[in-house]
Amino acid sequence: MDENAPGRTRFKPASLNTAVAVDLSGVHKWYGDFHVLRDINLRVTKGERIVICGPSGSGKSTMIRCINRLEAHQQGRIVVDGVELTDDVKKIDEVRRDVGMVFQHFNLFPHLTVLENLTLAPIWVRKMPKAEADEIAVHYLRRVKIPEQAGKYPGQLSGGQQQRVAIARALCMSPKIMLFDEPTSSLDPEMVKEVLDTMVELANDGMTMLVVTHEMGFARQVANRVVFMDEGQIVEMNAPQEFFANPQHERTKLFLSQILN
Amino acid sequence: MSDTATITDARLSFVRDRPFDPLPPPLVHSGAIGWLLQNLFSSFTNILLTVSCVAMVVWLLPPLIEFLIFDAVWDGSSRADCIVTPQRPAVGACWAFVIERLGFFTYGFYPIEERWRVDVFFVLLAFGIGWMTWLDAPRRGLGMIYFFAVMPVLSFFLLVGLPAIGLQAVSTAQWGGVLVTIVVSAVGIVVSLPLGVLLALGRRSKMPVVRMSSVIFIEVVRGVPLITVLFMASVMLPLFVPESLTPDKLLRALVGVALFAAAYMAEVVRAGLQAIPRGQYEAAMAVGLSYWQAMRLIVLPQALKVTLPNIVNTFIGLFKDTTLVFIVGIFDFLKTIEAARGDVNWATPVTSVTGYAFAAMFYFVFCYAMSRYARYVEHRLRAGDRR
Numbered sequence: 001m002d003e004n005a006p007g008r009t010r011f012k013p014a015s016l017n018t019a020v021a022v023d024l025s026g027v028h029k030w031y032g033d034f035h036v037l038r039d040i041n042l043r044v045t046k047g048e049r050i051v052i053c054g055p056s057g058s059g060k061s062t063m064i065r066c067i068n069r070l071e072a073h074q075q076g077r078i079v080v081d082g083v084e085l086t087d088d089v090k091k092i093d094e095v096r097r098d099v100g101m102v103f104q105h106f107n108l109f110p111h112l113t114v115l116e117n118l119t120l121a122p123i124w125v126r127k128m129p130k131a132e133a134d135e136i137a138v139h140y141l142r143r144v145k146i147p148e149q150a151g152k153y154p155g156q157l158s159g160g161q162q163q164r165v166a167i168a169r170a171l172c173m174s175p176k177i178m179l180f181d182e183p184t185s186s187l188d189p190e191m192v193k194e195v196l197d198t199m200v201e202l203a204n205d206g207m208t209m210l211v212v213t214h215e216m217g218f219a220r221q222v223a224n225r226v227v228f229m230d231e232g233q234i235v236e237m238n239a240p241q242e243f244f245a246n247p248q249h250e251r252t253k254l255f256l257s258q259i260l261n
Numbered sequence: 262m263s264d265t266a267t268i269t270d271a272r273l274s275f276v277r278d279r280p281f282d283p284l285p286p287p288l289v290h291s292g293a294i295g296w297l298l299q300n301l302f303s304s305f306t307n308i309l310l311t312v313s314c315v316a317m318v319v320w321l322l323p324p325l326i327e328f329l330i331f332d333a334v335w336d337g338s339s340r341a342d343c344i345v346t347p348q349r350p351a352v353g354a355c356w357a358f359v360i361e362r363l364g365f366f367t368y369g370f371y372p373i374e375e376r377w378r379v380d381v382f383f384v385l386l387a388f389g390i391g392w393m394t395w396l397d398a399p400r401r402g403l404g405m406i407y408f409f410a411v412m413p414v415l416s417f418f419l420l421v422g423l424p425a426i427g428l429q430a431v432s433t434a435q436w437g438g439v440l441v442t443i444v445v446s447a448v449g450i451v452v453s454l455p456l457g458v459l460l461a462l463g464r465r466s467k468m469p470v471v472r473m474s475s476v477i478f479i480e481v482v483r484g485v486p487l488i489t490v491l492f493m494a495s496v497m498l499p500l501f502v503p504e505s506l507t508p509d510k511l512l513r514a515l516v517g518v519a520l521f522a523a524a525y526m527a528e529v530v531r532a533g534l535q536a537i538p539r540g541q542y543e544a545a546m547a548v549g550l551s552y553w554q555a556m557r558l559i560v561l562p563q564a565l566k567v568t569l570p571n572i573v574n575t576f577i578g579l580f581k582d583t584t585l586v587f588i589v590g591i592f593d594f595l596k597t598i599e600a601a602r603g604d605v606n607w608a609t610p611v612t613s614v615t616g617y618a619f620a621a622m623f624y625f626v627f628c629y630a631m632s633r634y635a636r637y638v639e640h641r642l643r644a645g646d647r648r
């Protein structure tokens with residue numbers, strides 16, 4: 001049958017476009033002479049959960065930070081929720097409002113209480129009245145299961161609690177996409193679970209997530225795709241079952257054998 | 262069975278079967294004697310230091326007190342009251358001189374019948390400072406507006422004059438004494454902090470033009486003595502600008518002092534900015550704050566907090582440096598004392614010493630107050646976020 005016949009179009013470009021959350025095509029980046037990102041192509045659809053792994057220095061953080069322009073790429077296109085990232089500050093602000101980020105070292109604001117950490121951006125960026133911002137903050141604190149810590153300062157919380165506050169802080173902006181850069185790697189082992197549980201819940205709610213992590217259990221449980229990076233390139237990308245059972249590339253096999261034993 | 266018995270059994274496992282009763286601490290470490298032993302007589306060097314300090318105090322303090330208080334002359338109207346006579350073999354400080362010339366020390370040549378305006382200015386300023394520095398004061402936002410907008414404008418017309426409402430104009434050449442010292446340091450402090458912050462941010466800017474201009478400004482101003490800046494402002498400026506357009510002499514000195522202080526402040530603030538981890542700025546960016554919001558809400562509050570002792574240190578230095586404006590012929594507080602001590606009517610051996618002692622006390626009171634206040638704020642801030 002003729003696939004190009006009227007009424008039989010294989011896809012509608014418009015609807016496809018709206019389903020794409022993040023689109024990186026042909027992205028390159030250099031730090032001085034050092035080529036950190038080399039021809040990155042990655043398309044993330046809405047609601048998809050991507051886990052990114054790879055050896056240290058492979059460019060995982062750099063890639064994920066390009067998505068909310070904490071780092072600028074020098075070649076290629078990055079389109080986030082239909083907005084292309086360029087030097088245009090308006091566009092960058094637009095993207096940052098809709099993309100939440102969670103850092104390895106939490107990066108909570110130590111001079112503000114937990115509640116103030118959460119309400120800051122809604123009040124100053126979304127111009128929300130304080131009462132409403134407080135209400136939303138309490139709602140998300142309850143979701144990450146630490147409503148009783150609202151009045152404390154970040155320094156008074158455990159690492160796991162701090163990271164959950166950081167997740168709640170990002171959620172208060174009602175982001176469409178969440179970026180996680182090794183959210184559990186600076187936590188003591190007994191706190192890793194509470195943070196991962198929070199992230200699993202978020203995934204179950206249908207959040208679009210890009211997660212840099214070496215928690216392979218988490219990858220198996222929630223990822224739609226696992227991306228393996230090495231030397232600034234995407235070396236392998238596959239559904240988790242396939243990725244773990246049948247790694248194709250030598251580097252992937254080596255990496256998995258190191259990380260899984 | 263006792264613990265020791267368990268151990269001498271040479272068994273590998275050990276279980277305590279009796280709790281250890283607490284013992285009182287050793288005597289030498291507690292109480293007043295313990296404190297003395299630990300802090301003043303802990304070692305040979307320490308003993309030596311303690312003894313020599315005590316000796317120094319015993320040697321200096323009594324004559325000082327005698328001079329400043331017991332032998333001092335409190336009232337009198339001319340040199341005759343402050344010189345050694347057969348009836349008065351010892352003469353200490355001649356406070357009578359200070360008391361008589363207090364008006365001159367405070368107001369300079371400000372017309373006597375207009376001096377109430379200066380007093381009102383002092384009250385307005387003290388009120389503003391009180392409102393700003395009292396951390397639990399009500400309506401501090403309003404206080405800011407008062408301090409940075411309302412009070413400066415009111416003070417300006419009050420001191421300079423506004424003939425339209427009956428305030429006779431007083432030329433700044435007539436200002437002097439404490440009035441000038443306070444005006445110069447208040448303007449210096451109030452202008453240098455925000456300007457210093459801007460320069461510090463400029464120096465870290467990604468925009469080359471902004472960065473270069475900040476660096477050049479800071480380095481040039483820091484590389485030149487304040488006296489030179491004042492000379493340039495008061496001597497060189499009139500050479501290039503026509504007489505009628507040259508700004509007021511005091512104004513030129515004010516600008517010089519403020520810019521000078523701003524350059525120093527910029528480096529102090531920059532040190533504070535460097536102490537804030539990059540992650541703070543990135544997190545602020547990631548939640549969508551603009552550059553200025555991130556600076557104002559996240560980076561600066563933390564940076565200014567860590568650098569508060571240095572900021573106050575700069576303020577104290579500035580307060581004392583204001584005395585240099587006398588170089589360009591402005592009668593600040595110290596200069597009024599300089600002028601008065603040469604008065605033949607008060608020519609005694611103790612007049613100068615008394616004048617300088619008074620000046621020292623004046624500067625000390627203000628600087629020490631600033632220093633104590635900074636300690637208090639530091640303490641408060643630390644209590645605010647225990648880590």
Ligand SMILES: Nc1ncnc2c1ncn2[C@@H]1O[C@H](COP(=O)(O)OP(=O)(O)OP(=O)(O)O)[C@@H](O)[C@H]1O
Pocket residue numbers: 031034036054055056057058059060061062063
């Ligand atoms: N600001 C920078 N300037 C220069 N080089 C940088 C900079 N940031 C990162 N790099 C280099 O770029 C490479 C990729 O860094 P990146 O942080 O993205 O790695 P990563 O995959 O996240 O590693 P890790 O697992 O250790 O976090 C590294 O070799 C790093 O040294």
Ligand SMILES: [Mg+2]
Pocket residue numbers: 060061062181182
């Ligand atoms: Mg990284």
